[in-house]
Amino acid sequence: MKDADPQHTIQATPTAKGIRIDVYARDDQERTYTVEMQMVNEHNLPFRMREYQELMDQEILNSGDDYDKLANYPTYVIFFCNLANDDQCPKGNRSSSRIVRRLGQYGACSAMVG
Secondary structure, three states, X not given: OOEEEEEEEEOOOOOOOOEEEEEEEEOOOOOXXXXXXXXXXXXXXXXXXXXXXXXXXXXXOOOOOOHHHHHHOOEEEEEEEOOOOOOOOOOOOOXXXXXXXXXXXXXXXXXXXX
């Protein structure tokens, strides 16, 4: 890892909803990772992932940049979830699940791994 920042805050404008990321890291190949620990299911993870992805992209793009620039800066949003008694957890290992969404050179993909 090139940079790692615990409790990293991103806020697009003073009046916009911002986010505080548990761990925000960038490696030497310009890949950006956010890592979050989720202890309670607020039933909003897909929307939170969407917001995190959008704000991470805003930190990469400057005014006038072409959107193709994002292909060179893959981003990963990772949630570690301790939702042992939650029906929303994937079958199998209910004590820990991981949700990963990636946007990079090959488009977007997402997966939930239990």
